[in-house]
Amino acid sequence: MIKKIESKNFDIKDSHILEVARKNGRYSSLKKLFSMSSEDVLEAVDKSGLRGKGGGGAQTGGKWKLIPNPSQKPTYLIVNADESEPGTFKDRQILEFDPHLLIEGIICSSYAIKSHHAYIYIRGEYVFWAKRLQAAIDEAYNAKILGENVLGYDYKLDITLHRGAGAYICGEKSALVESLEGKRGHPRLKPQQKEPEWFFGCPSVVNNVETIASVPFIVEDGFEAYRAFGTQKSPGTMLFGMSGHVQKPGIYEMQFGESMSEFINRIGGGVKDGKKLKAIIPGGSSTHVLRADEIEDITLDYESLRAHGSSLGTGGMILMDESVFMPDVVKNLFEFYHHESCGQCTPCREGVGWSDKLMGKILDGHGTKKDLQTLIDLSFILNGKTICVFAPSVAYIIDSYIGKFKDEFYSLVK
Amino acid sequence: MSWQFSEKNEKKFQELLKRYPKKDSLTLPCLWMIQYQDGWICEDAMKYLAKKLDMSPMDIYSIASFYSMFHLKPVGKYNIQVCKTLSCQLRGSQSIKKHIENRLGIKAGETTEDMKFTITEVECLGSCGTAPCVCINDDYIQNSTPEMIDEIIGKLK
């Protein structure tokens, strides 16, 4: 079941050190890369069907094609290492065990979009991982893998690591760019038609760490090789995670399309302490919760989860056993969203705080049926009326938890 | 205005200037440098930074106050951050928090009188697979237990 493309070197001792990394295949795609034109590389990535692994699952090739070619202005690759979605801890495995894979991916990707400077935006708390990545970047500069002439080829590339400072919303791509421009991390209004991101007015792409780390394989082995894994619409592999009440929490690379319950039981060892599974959040806290009885036919790909009324998200699953009381879970999540709202949109700023307060009141035993109804009504105000999809995520929490575990919520109110 | 970058930070600042299309990008890196230099970010330092980046002190304040990791008031020498988000809660973060509170005699959000320890509740640290997670200053303590915390706190001077 486990398929290792991105995580191939994770178990090798000292694989984060350049010498070891090189011995195990790192930077071996670059020879082929520079024998191809930028356009051919972009085409290969497009044909591979590679989808963004930061949560949205957007087509990577399609996104890169939004960059004007030729571009009058400099272009930039911005790597999203903000990793703050509750339940998600996969990018850091790459940063910890194979940072040179990310650098190699950045070289391939930057070359494809004709960029000569890439920025990696890493969450502020990841100090250990930032140091590790910076050490790898320094090694790469010293070995002339980065800088004026990448490995002696006629291509210049710089990589700059930029540290965030504790704001979940900076993971949203436009907020991330705002933050990289030195401002508050406020998501930008989205244009009507598809456009690249604009970093100081220059066309740029924002991609997740894992997305970029998938590119060297596609360059070296070809898009067909990548498509040999996964499903037609969700090709390749992904680093899936399990946390919460699971026997063996962790990150496991799987090809798309495998059975979710087998993944949990065979790879994750099932629910912790032999208890019964009650519910699962499939891909980070912003995805709709699933009841244990709903997961039987789910496979791990974008389409299957969508068909079951949820989404694949970041692939970071949170398992909850029978002892968990859902209103407590909702309160916990509301506190998170309340704390992290950037505050630009009134429905979000006020609505999330209000939801949190109401839930607190209900849990304290002072709530009425009317309060619960107000909470359900708030979902309407939060959905589809704000600058970014942060507020709709909160609406999904209200809808899916109260919808699926109604009795638990109504048991609390008079 | 007497606040200024240490020599080392000034050098770093000059190097960073070359790495961005505009110096506006330097707000976060500079706020970090200030915080590592002093342990927190005081008003004088924000005024100093505003001048350096051609911004108003109000701009700098508004940015610094947006990010939860920047301390605009002094904090304890050791900031003990306990993750309170779902995966950690499911694995016992509440009892870890209570244990630390009892041991230090303060509540989350407070600092000991000798300014040695602060307890902060934080949101998901990206360590859900090794929950419960506690972070002391820059260091993660994963799969944390009361015994581990006791041992580490006991060694902190």
Ligand SMILES: Cc1cc2nc3c(=O)[nH]c(=O)nc-3n(C[C@H](O)[C@H](O)[C@H](O)COP(=O)(O)O)c2cc1C
């Ligand atoms: C509220 C919010 C938080 C997000 N946080 C992250 C994050 O921490 N890391 C990430 O890679 N993408 C995050 N995203 C998705 C990004 O906006 C963006 O789609 C992604 O980085 C694009 O990369 P990809 O296409 O390679 O997935 C977030 C989106 C939203 C709306």
Ligand code: SF4
């Ligand atoms: S929806 Fe919330 S987080 Fe998103 S821009 Fe509006 S206020 Fe900010």
Ligand code: FES
């Ligand atoms: S929930 Fe605590 S680290 Fe993610």
